Amino acid sequence: MTGRVVIVGAGQAGARVALGLRAAQFAGPITLVGAEPHLPYERPQLSKEVLSDPDWSLQFIKPEEDWRTAEIDLRMGCAVVDADPAARTVALAGGEELSYDHLVLATGTIARQCGELAGLTVPIHVARTLEDAAAIRERLTLGGKILIVGGGIIGLEVAAAASKACDVTVIEAGSRLFERGVPPEAASYLEQLHAKNGVRFRYGVRPVSASGHEVTLSDGSVESADLVIVGIGVEPPRGIAAMIGLPEDTPGLRVDEHAVTERSNVLAVGDATEQFSRCHNRWMRIETWANANQQAATAVSTITGSPLSSTPPPWFWSNQYDVNLQVVGDSIGDETVVRGDPDSGRYSVIALRGGEIVGGTTINSAKDMAALRRLVGLGVHLDRSTLEDPTYKLKQAIPA
DSSP states (O other), X not given: OOSOEEEEOOSHHHHHHHHHHHHTTOOSOEEEEESSSSOOBOSGGGTTHHHHOTTOOOOBSSOHHHHHHTTEEEEETOOEEEEETTTTEEEETTSOEEEOSEEEEOOOOEEOOOGGGTTBOSOEEOSSSHHHHHHHHHHXXXXXXXEEEOOSHHHXXXXXXXXXXXXXXXXXXXXXXXXXXXXXXXXXXXXXXHHHTTOEEEESXXXXXXXXXXXXXXXXXXXXXXXXXXXXXXXXXXXXXXXXXXXXXOSXXXXXXXXXXXXXXXXXXXXXXXXXXXXTTEXXXXXXXXXXXXXXXXXXXXXXXXXXXXXXXXXXXXXXXXXXXEEEEOSSOSEEEEESOGGGTOEEEEEEXXXXXXXXXXXXXXXXXXXHHHHHHHTOBOOHHHHHOTTSOGGGGSOO
């Protein structure tokens, strides 16, 4: 319960590690290093409330006084440029060196850019930081034509906010919305929802060049825009793996069930980690608010010597217009079962693999999702006819 802890990255995961350690009565020095100049804040608000709520105000995870009371040394607006796992030190951009007994990497990810848009003279934004979201929020009030590159969750949330005052077109390289994140039944519903609100979609095309306020697409067509938003995914920051002696070409910092990397005294949490997902049956990065919190709790338990015994399946949510979308586990699976009537605006799509419930997607159906999160986590088997019966309460299948 003592020792020096240095946490690199002051986002959701890093902040929760620091606060969790103090809540667990960890008495050693804790230093939280963040590249952004702000106090730690939660990132989901950037593509949700920041863009859609006219009365929004920034909510920090904790006010500055609380960090001081907890005796957590905040180093905001400060970059880590190197690390020496053998000497157990990290070097800061200003030349300072910090020593540690436990190093926690919580760097998060960086938004992928679209180099083909370099010739544009109109603003180009991603939605990754507070500054990004504030700039988009201000620009949306001016109206005009908004071109969104990427039909994933960020692109759709921005589209929902922008459609209130702007002419919105979404460019998606795939054949439908959010191909890797939701089943076709949910994607079709989301497309219709956005179309009713004036959003236009282009599938199977991508930007190949740009000039002025026009973007040329791969089919030769041209789209004009007053603002371009890029939402084509994220990736771990370059060099983070190499700093602790791991290959740079890794898709993420691979961790075990205790959030420990291949370096025994180095833990990693949050979006940049690669972990094994039982319901997906593969290693993957899980880029969600819930996972950041869960991995933070896991790291705290590891550092304090009381390892957690279970890891819940991936879960995230999105609010678009008046629709609440929630996804748990592997939402695609090998087969899907539709539960309820999609036309009612309240239904679920349950994913199965060999009869096991491995994932689920709900539209305005919080009760189903509450049960599905448990069922996916436990690997429960149910037959199609039972799942299709809307009178059957899914919580009945949760083992006592």
